[in-house]
Amino acid sequence: MAGLFGWNALPAWTAILSGLSAALLALGLYFIRRRNIQAHKRTMLATFSSSMLFLAVYLLHHWHAGIVYYTGVGWRRTLYFWILGTHTPLAAAVPVLAIVTLSLGLRRRFARHRQWARWTWPIWMYVSLSGIAVYWMLYRP
Numbered sequence: 001m002a003g004l005f006g007w008n009a010l011p012a013w014t015a016i017l018s019g020l021s022a023a024l025l026a027l028g029l030y031f032i033r034r035r036n037i038q039a040h041k042r043t044m045l046a047t048f049s050s051s052m053l054f055l056a057v058y059l060l061h062h063w064h065a066g067i068v069y070y071t072g073v074g075w076r077r078t079l080y081f082w083i084l085g086t087h088t089p090l091a092a093a094v095p096v097l098a099i100v101t102l103s104l105g106l107r108r109r110f111a112r113h114r115q116w117a118r119w120t121w122p123i124w125m126y127v128s129l130s131g132i133a134v135y136w137m138l139y140r141p
Contacts, residue, residue: 012139014061015131017057022129025047025121026125028043051098051124083137087130091127094120101120
């Protein structure tokens, strides 16, 4: 367990929190498709919380470690930069998309909430999963 504490563990925690966010996103979709609105609401608030905790850990890591450069070569380098190039702008959009979508749901503006969620959910899921891929490529080559 010593590997999960300290500055060097922060990248692993970002991957863990990204995975948690992806799992919660899937669970939230499961609940709403079964019309379990209360469970959906609780799950999506938990998803937002795990994503915000991810952001705090991510920023703390980069405050401490600075920029981390990818050292791979060949097709893996191309793949890494393709994933990173799609992940980064979408990751910047997720907090805004999530806040708007959650706000609409919490204010019971369900028609608009659904319209936003149709865009927010897949982008948020992609960002969560591609974040794990970026971690794996950087820290587990």
